[in-house]
Amino acid sequence: MGWTRKDLVTMRELDAAEIVLLVDTAASLQEIAGREIKKVPALRGKTIVNLFYENSTRTRTSFEIAGKWLSADVINFSASGSSAAKGESFIDTAKNIAAMSPDVVVVRHSSAGAASILARELSCGVVNAGDGAHEHPTQALLDLLTIREHKGHFEGLSVAIVGDIAHSRVARSNIHAMRKLGMTVTVAGPPTLIPPFVQELGVKVSYRLEDAIRDVDVVMMLRLQQERMTAGLIPSIREYSRYWGLTLDKLRAHARPDVLIMHPGPVNRGVELSPEVADGPFSVILDQVAKGVAVRMGVLFLLAGAKGGGGA
Amino acid sequence: MSLLIRNGRVVDPANSVDAVQDVLIDSDRIQRIGRDVAAPPDATVLDATGKVVCPGFIDIHVHLREPGLEYKETVATGTRAAAAGGFTAVACMANTQPVNDNRSITDYILAKAATEGIVRVYPIGAVTRGLGGKELAELAELAEAGCVAFSDDGRCVMNAALYRRAMEYTLPFGAPLISHAEDHDLSHDTAMNEGVVSTELGIPGAPAAAEDVMVARDILLAELTGAHVHIAHVSTAGAVRLVRDAKARGVRVTAEVTPHHLLLTEEAVRGFDSNTKMNPPLRTKRDAEVLLEALIDGTIDCIATDHAPHAASEKEGEYDLAAFGIVGLETAVGLLLDRLVRTGALPLATLVARLSRDPARLLGLPGGSLAAGAPADVTILDLEAPWTVDPARFQSKSRNSPFGGWAITGRPWRTIVGGRIVWQ
Numbered sequence: 001m002g003w004t005r006k007d008l009v010t011m012r013e014l015d016a017a018e019i020v021l022l023v024d025t026a027a028s029l030q031e032i033a034g035r036e037i038k039k040v041p042a043l044r045g046k047t048i049v050n051l052f053y054e055n056s057t058r059t060r061t062s063f064e065i066a067g068k069w070l071s072a073d074v075i076n077f078s079a080s081g082s083s084a085a086k087g088e089s090f091i092d093t094a095k096n097i098a099a100m101s102p103d104v105v106v107v108r109h110s111s112a113g114a115a116s117i118l119a120r121e122l123s124c125g126v127v128n129a130g131d132g133a134h135e136h137p138t139q140a141l142l143d144l145l146t147i148r149e150h151k152g153h154f155e156g157l158s159v160a161i162v163g164d165i166a167h168s169r170v171a172r173s174n175i176h177a178m179r180k181l182g183m184t185v186t187v188a189g190p191p192t193l194i195p196p197f198v199q200e201l202g203v204k205v206s207y208r209l210e211d212a213i214r215d216v217d218v219v220m221m222l223r224l225q226q227e228r229m230t231a232g233l234i235p236s237i238r239e240y241s242r243y244w245g246l247t248l249d250k251l252r253a254h255a256r257p258d259v260l261i262m263h264p265g266p267v268n269r270g271v272e273l274s275p276e277v278a279d280g281p282f283s284v285i286l287d288q289v290a291k292g293v294a295v296r297m298g299v300l301f302l303l304a305g306a307k308g309g310g311g312a
Numbered sequence: 313m314s315l316l317i318r319n320g321r322v323v324d325p326a327n328s329v330d331a332v333q334d335v336l337i338d339s340d341r342i343q344r345i346g347r348d349v350a351a352p353p354d355a356t357v358l359d360a361t362g363k364v365v366c367p368g369f370i371d372i373h374v375h376l377r378e379p380g381l382e383y384k385e386t387v388a389t390g391t392r393a394a395a396a397g398g399f400t401a402v403a404c405m406a407n408t409q410p411v412n413d414n415r416s417i418t419d420y421i422l423a424k425a426a427t428e429g430i431v432r433v434y435p436i437g438a439v440t441r442g443l444g445g446k447e448l449a450e451l452a453e454l455a456e457a458g459c460v461a462f463s464d465d466g467r468c469v470m471n472a473a474l475y476r477r478a479m480e481y482t483l484p485f486g487a488p489l490i491s492h493a494e495d496h497d498l499s500h501d502t503a504m505n506e507g508v509v510s511t512e513l514g515i516p517g518a519p520a521a522a523e524d525v526m527v528a529r530d531i532l533l534a535e536l537t538g539a540h541v542h543i544a545h546v547s548t549a550g551a552v553r554l555v556r557d558a559k560a561r562g563v564r565v566t567a568e569v570t571p572h573h574l575l576l577t578e579e580a581v582r583g584f585d586s587n588t589k590m591n592p593p594l595r596t597k598r599d600a601e602v603l604l605e606a607l608i609d610g611t612i613d614c615i616a617t618d619h620a621p622h623a624a625s626e627k628e629g630e631y632d633l634a635a636f637g638i639v640g641l642e643t644a645v646g647l648l649l650d651r652l653v654r655t656g657a658l659p660l661a662t663l664v665a666r667l668s669r670d671p672a673r674l675l676g677l678p679g680g681s682l683a684a685g686a687p688a689d690v691t692i693l694d695l696e697a698p699w700t701v702d703p704a705r706f707q708s709k710s711r712n713s714p715f716g717g718w719a720i721t722g723r724p725w726r727t728i729v730g731g732r733i734v735w736q
Contacts, residue, residue: 012512089625089628089629090629090630091628091629109630109634111631111633112513112514112515112584112631112632112634113513113515113584113630113631114630116583116584117584117629117630117631131514132514132515132516132632133514133515133516134513134515135514167514169514172512172514182618195510195511196506196507196508196510196517196519197508197511198508198511200508200511201511201512241468280722
């Protein structure tokens with residue numbers, strides 16, 4: 001089957017076949033990174049706007065590289081130092097950018113739903129590069145690609161997602177995608193960081209790290225934001241790290257020897273991950289980053305190519 | 313000058329009437345009601361055959377936005393929206409700019425209402441100065457100037473000691489405190505109901521307990537002081553239970569519910585349409601069911617719209633940054649007729665009572681009855697008229713409604729205030 005959607009906004013709305021298509025497309029584009037000349041003409045003459053309302057080095061860079069390797073013209077628009085900083089509304093900014101006829105707009109925003117709103121307002125393709133605590137589909141896709149490369153398949157795998165589930169768009173996108181692909185998901189963290197009724201998304205909940213990581217194929221550790229402490233959600237970083245930080249000792253004692261350790265980055269070393277785990281033999285964190293470029297190439301290719309006319 | 317409303321089905325719960333009758337209005341009062349009333353020589357005759365003639369509807373929770381926020385709504389446009397929606401009277405909240413926390417603002421609103429309003433306007437005074445929650449507004453003078461109740465609506469008076477004093481101080485005035493029941497610590501930085509939908513959407517949610525905690529507190533304070541507390545826009549099953557228990561104990565507590573909390577749930581937020589964002593937020597299906605039960609059994613005393621106009625720029629864009637609130641005056645009656653009365657969920661006479669008799673009693677307002685001598689405020693309904701909600705055609709200055717495009721059968725047909733037809 002082919003790609004039929006104008007936008008990539010959520011994993012929730014995709015079916016398993018669409019997710020696999022996105023992962024397969026990314027897999028096929030991976031080899032470009034190994035070429036001496038990292039450029040293919042697939043999106044020549046196409047314009048991609050990176051509309052970033054939230055600071056992000058890795059995601060923006062990843063989309064930018066992906067667009068450039070596909071020969072698209074990539075324009076970066078960040079909210080600071082732009083019209084947004086001068087008080088222009090999100091919708092006005094979006095409409096102004098749309099008036100310049102881009103083919104795809106990649107949006108990162110701190111408000112949940114921002115990408116959905118943009119997709120509704122704009123006739124061009126919209127890629128959600130993270131909207132508040134809602135979704136971050138390309139992160140889930142690169143996680144899936146990483147998992148499949150290491151485990152060979154999706155069906156039947158078990159994953160523990162550990163940490164600040166409540167505020168994590170990465171967790172939400174992965175939960176939706178993994179459930180659709182037949183994987184078992186456990187979310188774990190102190191109850192204050194587990195969102196209410198999360199079981200209704202089809203996941204198990206654990207309040208103990210040692211239990212959560214036992215017998216799973218993948219452990220995905222989430223970043224802990226410092227501000228969760230001032231919001232009264234955890235007593236201290238120290239205590240969090242003691243009970244929820246993943247150390248080599250805990251891994252050796254409770255996890256399987258072939259477990260994968262993943263993290264969407266940036267890592268707080270010594271908080272959710274001890275340095276020897278982050279850089280250790282179980283870790284595929286840098287592999288995730290590398291796959292990020294392939295995933296974004298695949299998404300941009302499908303969205304810009306799926307449109308009628310094909311850029312003729 | 314007189315007006316004879318002929319041959320309509322009169323539904324007047326205050327006088328236990330539901331029958332085809334004629335209603336004769338002389339000047340600004342109901343003069344007679346009965347069969348085959350002869351038209352006086354000078355009378356205008358309005359043939360209401362097939363229509364439903366009710367006491368004028370009263371909405372005790374409206375934001376008219378004047379003074380200070382005239383870009384959202386004015387007394388002129390807000391009262392036209394009310395008339396178009398079948399309301400003959402509105403009570404307007406104090407969160408204007410400046411706040412209605414002193415007599416000069418009350419006087420201003422009443423002067424505007426007298427010159428530019430087309431329905432009756434009853435101002436509600438602030439409880440605390442500037443809605444700041446720190447010190448009492450000049451409540452006695454506000455009452456004397458014509459405020460019919462006191463409320464910091466939009467905010468909750470978080471200081472229980474101050475709220476207790478407000479209850480005691482206002483006891484002699486016979487004007488209730490209207491509580492916007494919300495624990496601001498529990499609801500801090502939230503934009504919708506806390507539940508499975510907020511978890512999925514990643515929008516911070518306010519738990520039902522943020523409302524229930526304050527309803528419980530206000531009931532206890534009403535019990536302590538003997539004051540009448542009215543709970544605005546009840547939205548949770550828990551708040552209903554608290555109000556029901558308190559009423560059974562004899563506490564002077566009353567409550568209202570909005571059409572949107574009866575008809576919509578948190579599921580409506582899924583499209584990130586900020587016209588589904590209001591405070592209190594849309595709750596669960598179970599909550600909506602309990603609210604309807606409570607409206608029918610009288611635990612909830614009346615329907616009020618919480619008409620909250622906002623400019624388009626305040627409602628478009630990011631969901632979490634959008635303003636809270638929706639307009640309701642022009643859709644309430646049609647929606648309730650179509651979705652609740654027509655479906656058999658709510659008896660017509662109960663709907664009429666909760667829109668006329670009961671809000672009038674609750675605030676001690678004239679009206680709510682078609683008895684001889686009552687003010688000639690009448691709402692006439694056409695239960696069969698089909699229409700589609702089109703916010704572009706609202707009389708209100710604002711368009712922030714989640715009901716745009718809804719196909720509805722039944723709507724107000726004529727609105728009569730003080731014997732004058734103000735809307736048709």
